[in-house]
Amino acid sequence: MTEKKLIMVPGPTNVPDRVMKAMTKPMIDHRGPAFKAMFDSITENAKYAFQTRNDVYVLTVSGTGGLECVVGNAISPGDKVIVPVFGLFSGRAKEAVARRGGRVVELQSTWGTAPTASQIREAVEGEKDVKAVFVVYNETSTGVTVRELPEIGEITRENSLLLIVDAVSNLGGDDLPVDKWGVDIGVTASQKCLACPPGLSLFSVSPKAWEAIEKVEKPFYFDMVEMREFTKKKETPFTPALPLFYALDEALKMVREEGLENRIRRHRTCSEAFYAAVEALGLSPLPDKNVRSNTVIAFNKPEGVDNAKVRKTMDEQYNVVISPGAGKLKDAIFRIGCMGIISETETLQTIDALENALADQGYKFKKDSGLKAAHERFRKN
């Protein structure tokens, strides 16, 4: 039994030693030259990860804080925003807009399904004075990815609407070419596919987004125009979380060294191995095949099995931590984070622990069938 837990929840995820070690670099003056050098390095590599020539910012705040920040800057009270809601985090997106005083046009879909481009088009055409469309690209609560995001980007471009994208749980693990797809504001967080500890949010801002932001009365800590001003000096307006900036710098260097394409392919391969294993075990992934996430594997709990007990066995006997569902699907599904350092090793260790824990609960399946199916997927490479 290894002592270190394998954290397979959908974030925070396992962090490479290189990144952990970077956090212990000594404190520096965040208004001095050493910080400016790191600022450059982070900015350049963050743009690479976002596939953008637009501005990218890093803020000391969790992913949800990043979303509150972009909403507070891009949306004024009274602005109309289309928000597809198909899980807990897209529900949070709606809530953030509503708390800001925005008028939400909510497009509901069943949890486990994805909103479609035609739904968005219909809403855009049916509504007057829409300012923005806010899409959660990867719904962490259901393991669903909005695969029609490129088409949605065409619609927002055609109609001169802002496209705000929450890519908290898949940027770096799935494709999000911000410029190509016309994403005006893309948001992610440090602790998911970038394999960095939690505490930072990153977001990209297009010229079109800046035009809107400049007209909005902004909050204080979250004022993006101030961030833009301080960026000219290679500083942040307020004290940055230095150890996390060190860690992010290292984590982004690792993204660059691996190459984004390779990194996305690695996430995709591991996720396909997970889905193959889940199906071989006679279990069903929550989402349909065409909208399944690369980074969050959600599947239905079989009848007669106790969700908490399965996870307890995996944790205590096999040192693998996975998650239940979130919100209304809490007991109904399991969720596995397929993020960051994920490779064949972690994938197989997790499936092995899952098989053993399910067997303990009396669930019937062909022994080793999950492992075998995952193995086969890896051998295809």
Next chain:
Amino acid sequence: MTEKKLIMVPGPTNVPDRVMKAMTKPMIDHRGPAFKAMFDSITENAKYAFQTRNDVYVLTVSGTGGLECVVGNAISPGDKVIVPVFGLFSGRAKEAVARRGGRVVELQSTWGTAPTASQIREAVEGEKDVKAVFVVYNETSTGVTVRELPEIGEITRENSLLLIVDAVSNLGGDDLPVDKWGVDIGVTASQKCLACPPGLSLFSVSPKAWEAIEKVEKPFYFDMVEMREFTKKKETPFTPALPLFYALDEALKMVREEGLENRIRRHRTCSEAFYAAVEALGLSPLPDKNVRSNTVIAFNKPEGVDNAKVRKTMDEQYNVVISPGAGKLKDAIFRIGCMGIISETETLQTIDALENALADQGYKFKKDSGLKAAHERFRKN
């Protein structure tokens, strides 16, 4: 020459190895049992540091973010708030209230002086419908501490007003008995006198503050009622910056081990040694004696000396980093952070570097007089 820089800016400050090491603990599930245990430990020791039986919260955000959070929760648009402004950070307090839509009653004092209780009393009596008084206890930009805060607390208590206190740069290094002085919301940050890296803000909330907060329409990430709800489960609403929570847990344990009284005395002694040295060198502290800070030493730059060059020599030749002024006093003063791990060693090393750098600039003073004066102060203990 030692390789490691001594960071003597007014935060972030030097962090003990024990605290740095804590950051490299492996990632955990922030909804799991290991986090709950740490949550208990942090909460208990934070209450000790705040000298309060009220609730204390920790948020992933810088100190300014913490201020924005408490303002967003305690103040509604239209609420009248008295804000003494006597430096850059009290100016920020005013700005945060104004951005929230609050009506600011600004009490201006010259930079380097402190607002008095009688000024506050006059404003309270002269204005109708005041909801809160927002005082920056330690003005980091000028090295001034509001020594009449206990009397201000009596005024707000008598008049049933909320007392919001920014103690970002001195909690843990100076006295702030939150309950005794009637502080309704006290805010600090991790990277100052608690000797932890930056990235977290801590705040206390009194029952009177809760009554006000419950009536305010709140932002989303910053919703304190949500924080209170999640605290019942020993969790934070959104993903916490785990490594910084580990670090804060360790840093607060160190506060407890040393004892708050001892810790405050240590800060006071070192600050008195600094002031003695500054005066012995023929330089003048910016604030009058009765409002000088324990934690930020601000003193006027002598004529004929270049601010940037003095600091460059201290940094490059002696590995000691201090700060210039902030805002309109940028070139006119120097600022030294007297925070966290500060002891006789760091104090003398800083004074030595300062003496040498001033001598390089042709400034005339009695050699070693600063060191001697500081030494004498330490020998008095």
